[in-house]
Amino acid sequence: MWIHLFSVNTGTVRVPNLKNHMIQNNDIAKCVLTEIYLPPHQRINLFFRIFRFIISVPVMMMMGVAVLNNMYGSTPSTYCLYRSECISDCEEVHFLDSSCEDYNKEIKYNGNTYKDLYYFDYKEGNDDFQTCLDYVDLNSDFPWTSDNSRQWRVHTCFKRFKNGTDSNFDYDPRETFTNETGTNVNDLICIRPSETCEKPAWSDEDCSSGVCISFGVIFASIFLANLGQLIFEAALLYTSSITFKPTDLERKVNPVKTEINFSMEEEPPWDKIIKKCIGEITVAIVFLVSCLCAIASLIGVYDYGRPDTVWAEWIIAIVIDQAKSLLVQPLIWWLISRRCGLVTGTFSSWKDEQVIAGINDDSFxxxxxxxxxxxxxxxxxxxxxxxxxxxxxxxxxxxxxxxxxxxxxxxxxxxxxxxxxxxxxxxxxxxxxxxxxxxxxxxxxxxxxxxxxxxxxxxxxxxxxxxxxxxxxxxxxxxxxxxxxxxxxxxxKKKLLMLKTQNQSVSSNVTRVLDLLEEILKEKTLTRENRNDLSWIIGQIQSRKLYTKSTTDEDETILTEIDKAWKGKIKLDYEDFSESMPILGQKIGGDKVLKRSRQSSIEMKMFNTDHHVERINTTFTSPSMDREPLEKEKLEQIYETLEKIDDWNWDVLKFSQIADTWCFPILCLRLFLKYDIYRKFEEMNLDKWLNYLSSLYLGYQFNNMYHNHNHIIDTVQATHYFYKTAGFENFLSEQDIMVGILAAFIHDYEHPGLTSQFLIRTKHPKAIRYSDISPLENHHVAAAFKLMDSDGERDLLDFLDQKSYKLVRKMLIYMVIRTDLSYHFDLLSSIQGKIYGENFPQDTLEDRLTVMTFTLHCADLSKPARSWIFYRGWIDAMMEEFNMQGKMEKELNIPISPFMDEENTNRERVQLAYIDFIVRDSIDILNILSPNPDYNNIIQRDLGENLNLNRKTLQKKIEGEVKF
Ligand SMILES: [Zn+2]
Known part of the structure; x- marks a missing residue:
């Protein structure tokens, strides 16, 4: 089974410690315990496990023992059993008057000498005598073996008189038959049971204990049984790994797509069906052969052989096999897990979702x-x-x-x-x-x-x-x-030489990359999929599609078309998105949500954290004229989803669903509690924050597939994770943290679901207003500030003095503008430069702001580093939003932006490029930036690992190995 599991890629085995390993690899334990060491789709249910146990241990062993015993004739002993029958018939029951006299001569027959003989006189019409007589004929040409050393002394009786010559008699003292002697021709000379029946079947056989035990037979049958067991287990595991109906886990991982994937509308997965069929037939054949062998051999043993010996050897074989497992398994565990270091991992780090998604460590x-x-x-x-x-x-x-x-x-x-x-x-x-x-x-x-x-x-x-x-x-x-x-x-050598000359040449990096790729393409060990991928990459680089946005041919005709379009329906759709607030407000919660009376505000001068909790809870739950207060139970329910917010794997969508319209205020105010911000700013007016964040929430368009409130919650949580779990908070002040979190909340405010490029190309008023310089980001931050000033109710920063306010405003603008992806490489290179310089980051405003900006940027693009179950959803959302823009561009008859043409975009490849060119470097640098040695590599651990796994999954999806 180990060989099978190590040779297939889907067979990652996890062996955390020796004890578990031993439990999981013991035949009996395997039969009753869940196989947690196997990937979930290869686990077998209880019925099959018991079935497997019965086949693989008792039946296989019986097959081995019984076959081997039959093979080398344990049969003779049964013949010998009749000796006692004959003598008991002769002396005791039927023939009291019979002579049963000793026959004091030796007979040498077929290499064997028979000494202990007696006469058995014929009695007419007696069945028992007839039986003994029958054995004379049956045994006369006993065919066991031609080797004299292994001749069986199986004879029960001989005929009393010679009749012609029988060449098998080496020494024949019997009288020649003549009718005139008056003695009955049918009399027998029989052998007493005390005569040794047979020579041992196997040279090592020991019959001293009454049953004949041969350890040769036992070990050979263990070997045979293990061989059969291996084939049986491998076929069973392989077969069970091919599934058609989604398992519960698969449903959980992807509720929608699994159903679609397995619906009947699609072409049946023939390759799967054939493979499964072959596997099942193999299982059935091994099962049948083992059972038939065992049964047939057992019948043989009972008819002719030595059942006691077989049962005794069977029990010993099972005991030895189990003992063998006890000895061999630690060796396997030590060898593989300790020496090769491959089968590591703990059960807690075992991610079923990843195994289902086909992401595994490389097999042995x-x-x-x-x-x-x-x-x-x-x-x-x-x-x-x-x-x-x-x-x-x-x-x-x-x-x-x-x-x-x-x-x-x-x-x-x-x-x-x-x-x-x-x-x-x-x-x-x-x-x-x-x-x-x-x-x-x-x-x-x-x-x-x-x-x-x-x-x-x-x-x-x-x-x-x-x-x-x-x-x-x-x-x-x-x-x-x-x-x-x-x-x-x-x-x-040629390859090396080429690489060397290329190193020295002045050709650009792109040319070198292309040459290297071409060189790799020649490698014969590549699979076809690898080749296709490489060709695609080369094509992308050659056509310079990697970064260049196709800003071609913005000629007059198109522009006039666009102008017309702006005045038409699209204009209505989002031209006024900065003023869309009231409309959206009505759409979702009515104006009730937006207005909150001042009467309910609570004056709080307490610094105790518990009082802060009470304070914000009261803010949420206190009744007011305009707003439905939040019920206490509901608030607790929401808090419950916030419990794991420090974890990288926090469930954003669950929180978003449960907290609903309350998600922004509750998330923000609870985070402030964590950072003790209320202690620092006791004048902070929670009602204003609540009002502001509620309105902010409504400014995120629900129609956007990606840039909606969920993206914000995700970004805020990622920012929080970097601050708290990865330790960035250690050199930030409370004010910095407040700014960082607020920046995350506002960074995509009133996002239209379109890119800046689109606004620029279509001469959108916003692009005109900001002279094509980050029009979206400029708008996000400007609109967010506008919202603060809209009326006195949302002026959340009023507790700051003028100097602080100015600074906070400056920081917010700086950070939000730099979430524009076009700043990405500048940001990256400037940070890299600082890292290689001296003592970065220091406790200066500039350094702190740089770190905060970069952290927000990373949080904004960290979705590929989320675990696959979350990331896949983000991919769908992102590509959906891209497609919407693509459709709009098609409608406007302008060139479709890269990645946004639904028909010609491979979403996995886009994501791969996104990971490789944008996300990975950022995460690596963030890891280096991580300030406290205690936090070292936390980012690498949480994000880096996910990034690698997701990358693998994407690649597998491209190769078509993973389909949902
Ligand atoms: Zn964003």
């Missing part, structure tokens, strides 16, 4: 193959092989040239033969290693095939000592190896 076999490849490509190995091949070529030439002289000296012949054989063995090993490392891609290369053919044929002839006439030709053929190996080396 994959790892071994890559290690082999590494060794084979090493310089030492390559030159070693060249040296050997050259030596071999010289050796063959020498051999051929002085062949005649060699033949005359026997010692020389031997020496040359063994040198030849040794070298060939080394070459065979080399080829086998190459095959293991590269699989069929290696063999399918013509030169390699020829090479392998030459070496293997030579080896075969050499081992057989065959003197074929054309052997000299074959030897000459081996010289071709030199050419093949030299060719292989010269190719890799």
């Amino acid at each position: 076999m994959t790892e071994i193959r890559s290690q082999f490849a590494h060794v084979l490509e090493s310089r030492i190995f390559t030159y070693g092989v060249i040296g050997l091949v050259v030596f071999y070529a010289c050796f063959i030439l020498l051999n051929l040239s002085i062949d005649i002289y060699i033949q005359s000296i026997p010692v020389a012949v031997d020496i040359f033969y063994y040198i030849d054989l040794c070298l060939l063995i080394i070459f065979v090993i080399e080829i086998v290693l190459r095959f293991i490392a590269w699989g069929f891609t290696y063999i399918f290369e013509l030169w390699n095939l020829l090479d392998a053919a030459i070496v293997l044929t030579s080896f075969a002839f050499s081992v057989n000592h065959t003197q074929v006439k054309g052997i000299a030709v074959l030897r000459l053929l081996r010289l071709i190896r030199v050419i093949i190996v030299m060719r292989r080396v010269s190719e890799s």
Whole structure:
């Protein structure tokens, strides 16, 4: 089973500690305990586990023991049983008057000597006598074996008189039959039961204890049973890993798509069906064969053999097999888990979702193959092989040239033969290693095939000592190896040379990247999918589509069309998005939500945290004229979803759903509590914050698939995570933190669901207003400030003095504007520059602001670093929003922006590029920035790992391995 699990990629095994490993790999435990060490889709239900246990241990063992016992004739003993029957019939029951006299002569028959004999006189019409008589004929040509040392002394009775000559009698003292003697022709000479029945079936068999135990039989049957067990388990696991109906877990992971994927409208997954069918047939065949073998052999044993021996050996075999597991399993665990370090991990880090999504650590076999490849490509190995091949070529030439002289000296012949054989063995090993490392891609290369053919044929002839006439030709053929190996080396040298010259040349990085990619493309070990991917990447780079936005041909005609369109329906859609507030307000909660009476405000001068909690709770739950207060139970329910907010894997959508229109105020005010902001700013008016955040919430368009309130909650939480969990709060002041969180809340305010580029190209009023410089971001921050001033109710920063207010405003503007992705590379390079400089970050406003800006930027784009279950949703949302813009662009008849053409965009590739070119570097730098050594690598742990896994998943999706 281990071999199976390690050889398939889906078979990641997790072995946290020896105890669990032992429990999980014990046959009996396996039968009753859940197989948590297996990926969920490979786990088998209780019924199957019991079934598997019955097949794999008792039946397999019985099969082994019974077959082996039948094979080497345990049968004779049953014949011997009749000896006691015959004598009891003769002496006690039926023939009281019978003589049953001793027959004091030895009979040597078929290599055996029978000494303890008696007469058994014929009684007419008696069945028992007849039975004994029958055994005379049955045993006369007993066919067990021709080997005298293993002859069975199975005879029950002989005929009393000679009738002609029987060559099987080595010594025959019986009288010759003559009718005139008056003695009945049917009398028998029978053997007493005390006579040894048989010689041991196996040379090591010990019958001293009454039953004959052979440990040879026991070990052989354990081996046989384990072999059968392996095939059975592998087939069963493999079959169970192919599923059609989504499991509960799969449903949970992706409720919608799993159903669609398995609906009947689609073409049935034939490859899956065929594979599953083959697996199931194998299981059935192994099951049937084992059962039939066991049953047939048992019948045989009961008919002719030694049932006691079979049962005894069976029990011993099971005990030994279990003991063997106890000894072998720690070894496996130690070897694989400790020495190779591959099967690590804990149950708590076992993410079912990832396994379902097809993301696994590399299997053991994959790892071994890559290690082999590494060794084979090493310089030492390559030159070693060249040296050997050259030596071999010289050796063959020498051999051929002085062949005649060699033949005359026997010692020389031997020496040359063994040198030849040794070298060939080394070459065979080399080829086998190459095959293991590269699989069929290696063999399918013509030169390699020829090479392998030459070496293997030579080896075969050499081992057989065959003197074929054309052997000299074959030897000459081996010289071709030199050419093949030299060719292989010269190719890799050419590659190196090319890389070196490219290093020195002045060609741009893009050209070098392209050349390197082309070089990789030539690599023979690549799969077709890899090739396609590489070709796609090369195409993208060559066509310079990577970053350039297709801002082509903004000629007059298009522009007039756009102008017309602006005045038409699209204008209505979002031209007035800065003034859309009241409309949205009515749409969602009516004006009730927006206005909150001042009467309910609570004066709070307490600094105790509990009082702060009470204070904000009262803010939420106190009744007012205009607003439905939040019920206490509901508030508690919302707080409950906030409990894990420090975790990177916090469920944004769950909170968003439960908190509903309250999500912004509750999230913000609870976070402030965590950072003790109320202590610092006791004049803070919670009602104003509540009003402001409620209105802010309404400014996020629900129609946006991506840039809606959920994106904000996600960004705020990510910012909070960076501050709290990753420790950035340590060099930020309370005011900084308040600004950082507020910036996250406002950073996409009144986002139209379109890009800045779109606004610029369509000459949107906002683009005109901000002269095409980050029109969206400028608007977000401007509108957010406008909202503060809209009336006295939302003036949330009124507690700050003028100087502080100015600073806060400056910081907010700076941070929000830089969430524009076009600042990304500037931001990145400036931070990198600072990191390589001295003592960054320091406690200066500039450094703090730089860190805060970068943190917000990272929080804004950190969705690919969320765990896959969340990230997949974000991908859908983001691409949906892109598609909407694409459609709009199509309608306006302007060039469709990159990634926004639904038909020609591969969303996974877009995301891969997004991860590789934007997200990864940012996360890496954030990790370096992480201020406190205690927090080191927390970001790498939480985000980096997800990023890698998500990347793998995306790649698998591109390769079509994961379909939902
Ligand atoms: Zn954003």
